[in-house]
Amino acid sequence: MTLPSRLSPLSSPGVRPFSQRALTTPASPIRRLSPLAAAAQAAGRRIVPLNIGQPDILPPPQFAEGMRQALNRSPIIAYEQSQGSSLLREEWSAYLNRTLALKTTPEQFLITMGASEALIFLFMVCADPGDEIIIFDPSYANYLSFAAIVGVRLVPVPCDEMSGFHLPSVEAIEQVISPRTRAIVICNPNNPTGTVYRKEELSRVLSICEQHGLFLISDETYREFVYDGREPLSALMLDQSSDRVLVVDSLSKRFSLCGARVGTIISRNAEVIRLSMVIAQARLAGPTLEQEAASHLLKTIEPEYLSGVIASYEQRRGALFSAITESAGLPCRLPEGAFYTLVPLPVSDAEHFCSFMLSEFDEGGETIFLAPADGFYIEPPRSRAYVRIAYVVDEERLRRGGELLGSGLAEYRKRYPSRWAHLPESPG
Amino acid sequence: MTLPSRLSPLSSPGVRPFSQRALTTPASPIRRLSPLAAAAQAAGRRIVPLNIGQPDILPPPQFAEGMRQALNRSPIIAYEQSQGSSLLREEWSAYLNRTLALKTTPEQFLITMGASEALIFLFMVCADPGDEIIIFDPSYANYLSFAAIVGVRLVPVPCDEMSGFHLPSVEAIEQVISPRTRAIVICNPNNPTGTVYRKEELSRVLSICEQHGLFLISDETYREFVYDGREPLSALMLDQSSDRVLVVDSLSKRFSLCGARVGTIISRNAEVIRLSMVIAQARLAGPTLEQEAASHLLKTIEPEYLSGVIASYEQRRGALFSAITESAGLPCRLPEGAFYTLVPLPVSDAEHFCSFMLSEFDEGGETIFLAPADGFYIEPPRSRAYVRIAYVVDEERLRRGGELLGSGLAEYRKRYPSRWAHLPESPG
Numbered sequence: 001m002t003l004p005s006r007l008s009p010l011s012s013p014g015v016r017p018f019s020q021r022a023l024t025t026p027a028s029p030i031r032r033l034s035p036l037a038a039a040a041q042a043a044g045r046r047i048v049p050l051n052i053g054q055p056d057i058l059p060p061p062q063f064a065e066g067m068r069q070a071l072n073r074s075p076i077i078a079y080e081q082s083q084g085s086s087l088l089r090e091e092w093s094a095y096l097n098r099t100l101a102l103k104t105t106p107e108q109f110l111i112t113m114g115a116s117e118a119l120i121f122l123f124m125v126c127a128d129p130g131d132e133i134i135i136f137d138p139s140y141a142n143y144l145s146f147a148a149i150v151g152v153r154l155v156p157v158p159c160d161e162m163s164g165f166h167l168p169s170v171e172a173i174e175q176v177i178s179p180r181t182r183a184i185v186i187c188n189p190n191n192p193t194g195t196v197y198r199k200e201e202l203s204r205v206l207s208i209c210e211q212h213g214l215f216l217i218s219d220e221t222y223r224e225f226v227y228d229g230r231e232p233l234s235a236l237m238l239d240q241s242s243d244r245v246l247v248v249d250s251l252s253k254r255f256s257l258c259g260a261r262v263g264t265i266i267s268r269n270a271e272v273i274r275l276s277m278v279i280a281q282a283r284l285a286g287p288t289l290e291q292e293a294a295s296h297l298l299k300t301i302e303p304e305y306l307s308g309v310i311a312s313y314e315q316r317r318g319a320l321f322s323a324i325t326e327s328a329g330l331p332c333r334l335p336e337g338a339f340y341t342l343v344p345l346p347v348s349d350a351e352h353f354c355s356f357m358l359s360e361f362d363e364g365g366e367t368i369f370l371a372p373a374d375g376f377y378i379e380p381p382r383s384r385a386y387v388r389i390a391y392v393v394d395e396e397r398l399r400r401g402g403e404l405l406g407s408g409l410a411e412y413r414k415r416y417p418s419r420w421a422h423l424p425e426s427p428g
Numbered sequence: 429m430t431l432p433s434r435l436s437p438l439s440s441p442g443v444r445p446f447s448q449r450a451l452t453t454p455a456s457p458i459r460r461l462s463p464l465a466a467a468a469q470a471a472g473r474r475i476v477p478l479n480i481g482q483p484d485i486l487p488p489p490q491f492a493e494g495m496r497q498a499l500n501r502s503p504i505i506a507y508e509q510s511q512g513s514s515l516l517r518e519e520w521s522a523y524l525n526r527t528l529a530l531k532t533t534p535e536q537f538l539i540t541m542g543a544s545e546a547l548i549f550l551f552m553v554c555a556d557p558g559d560e561i562i563i564f565d566p567s568y569a570n571y572l573s574f575a576a577i578v579g580v581r582l583v584p585v586p587c588d589e590m591s592g593f594h595l596p597s598v599e600a601i602e603q604v605i606s607p608r609t610r611a612i613v614i615c616n617p618n619n620p621t622g623t624v625y626r627k628e629e630l631s632r633v634l635s636i637c638e639q640h641g642l643f644l645i646s647d648e649t650y651r652e653f654v655y656d657g658r659e660p661l662s663a664l665m666l667d668q669s670s671d672r673v674l675v676v677d678s679l680s681k682r683f684s685l686c687g688a689r690v691g692t693i694i695s696r697n698a699e700v701i702r703l704s705m706v707i708a709q710a711r712l713a714g715p716t717l718e719q720e721a722a723s724h725l726l727k728t729i730e731p732e733y734l735s736g737v738i739a740s741y742e743q744r745r746g747a748l749f750s751a752i753t754e755s756a757g758l759p760c761r762l763p764e765g766a767f768y769t770l771v772p773l774p775v776s777d778a779e780h781f782c783s784f785m786l787s788e789f790d791e792g793g794e795t796i797f798l799a800p801a802d803g804f805y806i807e808p809p810r811s812r813a814y815v816r817i818a819y820v821v822d823e824e825r826l827r828r829g830g831e832l833l834g835s836g837l838a839e840y841r842k843r844y845p846s847r848w849a850h851l852p853e854s855p856g
Contacts, residue, residue: 017610017641021458022553022703031709054506064499067717071492077481077687082459113541116711128447129557129579145710150449151557151579182445213445259505275450280571281440281459283544288687289495311839 018131025148029375032349032386036358037369041345045362048393048401051354051371053191053339055392057312059256066296070289080285083277084111084264088291091298092264094248099303102236104266110276110292113286114263115250120146120187122246125254125275126215127152127182128256133174133217134184136167137377138342138386140191140219152408154166155181156378161342165193165332167201183215184208184423188233192388193342193377194335196226198390202238209244215272217233221250222338224306227314230336236266243269251294254306254340261287262294313339323402332422342373342386344407346423350374350385352410353419360415368404385421446694453576457569457803458816461779464786465797473790476821479782479799481619481767483820485740487684488733492695494724498717508713511705512539512692514720519726520677520692527731530664532694538704541714543649543678547613548574550674550693553703554643555580555610561645562604562612564595564769566804566814568619568647583609584806589770592761593621595629601636611643611674612636616661617650620804620816621770622763624654630666637672643700649678650766652734655742658764664694678720681767682734689715689721689800741767747823751830756799759851770801770814774837774851778802779815781840781847788843789836796832813849 030052037047089106096102112118112377119142127133135143137156139197147154155176159165167173173184181316184205189196202218209216218235226232235245250263265276317335324332324343335341351372361367373386391398413420458480465475511517517534524530527729540546555561557579563571565584575582583604587593587623593602601612612633617624631648637644646663654660663673678691693704745763752760752771765770775781781801789795801814819826 016701017554018703019553019556019610021556022707023712026705027706028510028709052507056504058503059505061503063505064503067499068496071495075486075489075492076484077487077491077685079480079686082456113715114712120711123815124577125447125450126445128449131447142712145706149552149707149710166555182447222676256507258507259713261713261715271446275446275453278453278455279450279573279577282453282570282577283458283548284542284570285687285689287541287689287718289717290715391847 021149021151026141026144026375028145029370029373032360032375033354033369035326036243037357040358040367044365046366047358047405048366048368048397050389050401051369053253053392054258055253055256055339056394057256057309060297060301062297062300063255063257063260063293066293067289069296070292076206077288079286080291082280082285084109084286085291085295087295088298090313091295095298095301096234096236096266100232100234100237102234103240104236107122107270108266108268108273110265110273110280111286111291112263112265112280113238113261114252115219115248116142116146116263118145118248118263118265119219120150120251121279122183122217122274123150123152123246123274124279126217130180131182132178132180133182134173135378135425136186137378138165138192138373140187141186143185144375144378146159153337154378158379159193161333164336165190165195167197167204170208174206176214177214181212181214183217185217185219187219187221189226189337191338192340192373194333194338194340196230197335199224199238201235202233202235204242206235206238208240214244215246216244217246217248219248221248221253223249224254225310225313226337227310227317228336241268243267248270251297253333255297256309258382260290260413262290305365313391316391316395316398319398320389320402322404323399324389327399327402328406330405339391340388341391343389344384344386344423346421347385348419348421350387353385354387356412357408357418361411363404363407366404368408370399434841437704449577449579452801454569454572456573457461457801458799460787460803461782461797464783468795472793474794475786476794476796476825476832478817479797481550481681481818481820482686483681483684484822485684485737488725488729490725490728491683491685491721494721495717497724498720498820503715508716508719510708512537512714513719513723515723516726519723523726523729524662524664524694528660528662528665531668535698536694536696536701538693538701538708539714539719540691540708541689542680542694543647543676544570544574544674544691546678546691546693547571547645547647548578549704549707550611550645550676551578551580552707553700554645558608559609559610560606560608561610562601563806564614565806566593566620566801567613568615569803571613571802572806582806586807587621589761593618593623595625595632598632598636601633602640604640605640606766609640609642610646613645613647614856615647615649617653617765619650619766620768620801622761622766622768624658624765627661627666630663634663634666634670634672638670642672643674644672645674645676649676649813651677652682653738653741653767654765655738655745656764661722669696671695674700676756679725683725684737685749688718688722690718741819742824744819744823747826748817748819752817752825752833755827755830756834758833767819768816769819771817772781772812772814772851774849775788775840776811776847776849778815782815784840784844785836789839791832791835794828794832796829796836798835
């Protein structure tokens with residue numbers, strides 16, 4: 001039976017036309033296996049959570065203090081301004097100027113609900129459906145989700161483990177630029193590889209952006225988490241006069257405030273801020289109390305808090321390295337920053353192994369939750385099955401995690417011999 | 429000079445290619461004139477804010493209490509689940525079941541950052557760029573922004589002031605359905621008209637949706653704010669088995685918690701919840717503390733709070749009606765619900781008049797902030813210049829607002845005689 005297309009919806013009342021946008025948005029590789037973890041916990045097993053960047057380090061007490069003050073100050077919890085509270089923009093600007101010797105002004109800030117919303121806004125401002133944004137592969141998995149929901153095509157530039165996932169040549173980057181390219185996104189330090197890009201690498205990307213009329217979107221969520229004596233580097237430090245540089249910042253990791261959802265866009269490009277503001281007005285405003293609490297925190301925070309946190313992650317990095325190389329017997333690259341690393345597993349399908357660990361494996365009532373790394377790639381490597389490991393739990397738990405990974409692999413090899421794959425020669 | 433298109437970005441490094449999406453997203457008509465208001469306040473003038481639905485009524489103390497408890501319970505403010513906390517989904521479901529005699533379950537809820545994010549998610553789930561969603565004109569201005577940022581075309585069905593902005597016939601609605609139509613949005617009670625749709629009207633729209641394979645997106649932010657003995661009506665009450673019904677709810681207005689940003693999607697359509705969840709994962713999670721506070725509020729709130737608030741708005745509605753009709757000498761429709769009404773002004777351009785009131789007018793150091801109503805229309809009426817007035821301030825301020833509006837119009841008529849327009853015969 002053929003109906004005129006004008007009437008076709010009538011002919012199929014049973015069909016629910018969901019959008020391709022929603023149907024093709026990838027589920028988070030970090031959270032996709034959460035139902036298995038919930039089931040394991042419900043069955044009484046304890047889980048070492050190595051999948052998600054949810055630190056167990058205490059946030060500075062100033063945040064809760066600022067929130068209590070806000071609650072006492074006024075019983076009314078009114079809409080905040082769409083661009084964020086004036087006070088928070090002032091304090092954040094002052095904080096960056098103080099700690100990074102910058103000259104930002106509050107007008108260059110637009111407060112968002114975490115770095116996630118900042119990135120979604122910037123993708124929306126820079127690109128129309130069908131436009132392209134370049135990322136370095138592997139990158140933070142949710143860049144794929146942001147692109148899917150706003151209809152933007154992410155174009156990967158592969159980064160090789162052999163070079164520590166550092167950036168490839170100018171030619172390799174320019175090769176993927178097309179007339180529809182609008183921006184290059186860089187996450188520095190990188191999630192999931194832990195690579196810290198050098199100043200020269202960032203300058204290389206900025207100069208490509210300037211030459212080709214692109215924006216540089218610099219996701220600096222982990223900026224201060226750099227080790228072995230490295231110094232924090234913001235793209236704002238490259239060229240303080242550039243209106244190509246769009247920085248994304250967040251309090252989530254730096255101050256262990258993941259659940260507060262406080263982020264910002266920073267740019268001296270007033271038109272980017274103005275257009276982000278129009279989009280921000282659509283969702284009215286971010287939560288009021290968190291902005292008051294964050295203002296108080298940024299105003300009163302002492303440098304000792306952050307140096308303590310960084311020292312603690314650096315120690316955990318060492319503990320994870322030993323756990324992976326010694327207890328689990330796997331190759332592991334010592335990450336330069338952030339609190340993640342990619343570890344290659346001797347299996348053909350990392351997700352199957354991660355599911356196995358949650359659903360079938362148990363040693364002394366314990367198991368581990370790992371994130372399969374395929375979801376962090378646009379074009380996953382065929383030769384290796386990686387997992388992303390977050391070292392956000394204490395050293396004892398990391399050591400135990402390494403043991404569980406080792407025992408898990410041994411049991412998996414027995415149970416699923418056809419899914420076993422010998423690791424190629426270690427690249428590091 | 430002609431360059432091959434492959435190189436065109438190189439040829440114009442000065443051009444910053446912003447997206448059409450951002451360039452065409454309308455600025456909020458409610459917030460667009462805020463810079464003028466800020467300037468007036470900076471110059472020492474007091475402003476009666478009739479532009480924005482930011483109530484001055486105190487929220488129930490349970491919210492702050494719940495937040496203090498959450499702050500005391502744990503110093504870690506961890507990521508919440510992407511779909512919202514289990515507790516909040518349970519408490520919200522129980523609250524609706526208790527107050528509206530429904531049979532919802534927590535799995536039918538997906539917690540969002542206010543109704544705004546809920547609507548953006550539903551637009552994304554139902555429609556791809558270029559698809560169409562039907563709205564009743566005038567509607568909440570930000571529907572236009574949501575549509576612009578997600579690339580959806582809003583198709584208006586005009587509602588006439590002569591019929592109190594109630595819904596037109598089935599034929600008038602069906603006439604605009606095309607093969608690309610995906611949903612019909614209804615805001616009940618309506619912002620900006622204050623119209624409360626009858627059960628028969630909602631059923632009419634649902635049956636059109638069922639017949640044509642569309643979703644009914646029911647924005648119930650103001651559900652309980654209905655007057656003259658009317659009862660709150662949710663689209664969930666029409667047909668509890670329908671998987672076409674997608675309800676948007678929010679604590680912002682009901683509990684004077686605009687700045688808390690707590691909303692939800694409710695639907696028995698599991699696929700809609702699942703796909704909304706994938707989109708929700710992209711932004712990780714809503715703020716944790718507000719969800720704990722909201723759970724405590726919904727668990728412990730007594731019906732007396734809301735009945736007191738409703739009585740207070742009903743009184744304010746009376747005060748506004750007198751102020752507009754007597755002090756300002758304008759026609760005014762007594763709104764049936766919410767806390768807004770549209771008032772026609774005897775001027776040719778409402779926005780120019782609203783700007784005049786903020787920039788030029790002053791009586792005893794005071795003026796008023798009104799929202800031009802054009803931004804609430806897809807196709808603004810040519811014959812009338814409306815403003816939207818929110819009656820969220822106390823009766824004394826509303827009375828004063830009416831006086832200022834009257835004096836403002838008299839002065840405007842003298843200052844801008846060519847912009848004066850006699851009102852057509854009152855339709856009510």
